[in-house]
Amino acid sequence: MNQIAAVLGGLQQKISHGSTFIQRKYNEIGQAKFNLPEPVTAASLAAFEAEFNQKLPSEYQTFLELHDGANLFILDDGLGLVLHSLDQVIEATNEAIEYELIHEDFDHYWVIGEINEGYLLINREFAKTEDTPYMYWVFHELSTEEANPIGQNFGTFLEYSIIAQGDVFWEFKDFSIEKDNYFVDGDPPKEDVKPPLPIKFVDSVRVEIEYPISKTDSDYEYTVSIYEGKSGKERLMSRYEGGSHFNKLIEDVRNRLSDRQYHYSLINVFQTESRFWENEEETGDSLIINESPQKQGLSYDGYRAFANQLPRPLPGWK
Known part of the structure; x- marks a missing residue:
């Protein structure tokens, strides 16, 4: 080359x-x-x-x-x-x-x-x-x-x-101190001076998205878990309940990963359906087991690749 x-x-x-x-x-x-x-x-x-x-x-x-x-x-x-x-x-x-x-x-x-x-x-x-x-x-x-x-x-x-x-x-x-007015004129007030933010360089991040039991009830939310670190040595960075609309959920994940304090070389996204379908309040029966829950794994070569092609919901969800 x-x-x-x-x-x-x-x-x-x-x-x-x-x-x-x-x-x-x-x-x-x-x-x-x-x-x-x-x-x-x-x-x-x-x-x-x-x-x-x-x-x-x-x-x-x-x-x-x-x-x-x-x-x-x-x-x-x-x-x-x-x-x-x-x-x-x-x-x-x-x-x-x-x-x-x-x-x-x-x-x-x-x-x-x-x-x-x-x-x-x-x-x-x-x-x-x-x-x-x-x-x-x-x-x-x-x-x-x-x-x-x-x-x-x-x-x-x-x-x-x-x-x-x-x-x-x-x-x-x-450039020299003698001839160049390099720095901003005047000292800012001390109360306006903020220490620089720490920067964390992380090899990879894993985003796990667990689907709700119901596809229709807005009371049910996605569960999102975000892990960081090398494979096998990851630690949980955050876990929270997401909204009932998948696209809004992914936008929230993207915003969290865009934090300028974090720089990822690899982003893995795993989506998994719940093992159950409907709950007792909807059907009058016990929880119905989902015999073949859908799963999907995606890998992205850095944040830019992830942001340019965000994950889509599993078939049948929105």
Whole structure:
């Protein structure tokens, strides 16, 4: 597997586990959004080469052949790593020339995306041989005359950007106490300062749902038991009576598991019908034994997989 595919595969695994709450410098935190589109088309590649009479650097083309652009680690303020589709690269580069973002004496750049209030650039001259790092960056309000070298080619740039959660990692080394007002001005009142919440990393969680005796009487409720820990060493985290409507019950389970204090790598859900059907109050008879209670077991690779495909009730229930 090549470097680009391996890096993106790791990112997709992280997303599937629900690990999308991020923290960047200046304490920018939030639930990040991601978008990894379909691969670039042959027509777009041909149009690009015809427009600029130059082939793409190999690492960048490898990325496009997996995903034609991407939005990675985007927070509510819109900041993060944006990689344009190849058609957008043509459009953004031509607009940059028109509006003189690309300086006439420094016109050897493609605009391939944006990050942290600046444009991502590829130096076309350096990209011809790939022996010299070709990734550059410039503030939105400046021109390519003042573009700063990142010091890497596309593959390593992408990997480091993912490690830095969409931040400008090449600037980290330049921060200092002397010149940067890094922290929030002023000390908050002591009564407003809250200690950080503890975080619990749990290998797995098991959710057991026991169905009520009756399918129709709203007085009967589901019983939910949630266990956490490694198989064979689990402990009961909570047990409670759920509502008579299955979908509302599952929504409650989802909300409990979404607590940001808990991070699960595996979620197992077991559903079991009661051994009895009707009770004496409904039939006038003793409890009727359910000879073949339905059972179902489901496994999810992390919270995100569980939230995207919630369990459904057993046949005959709702």
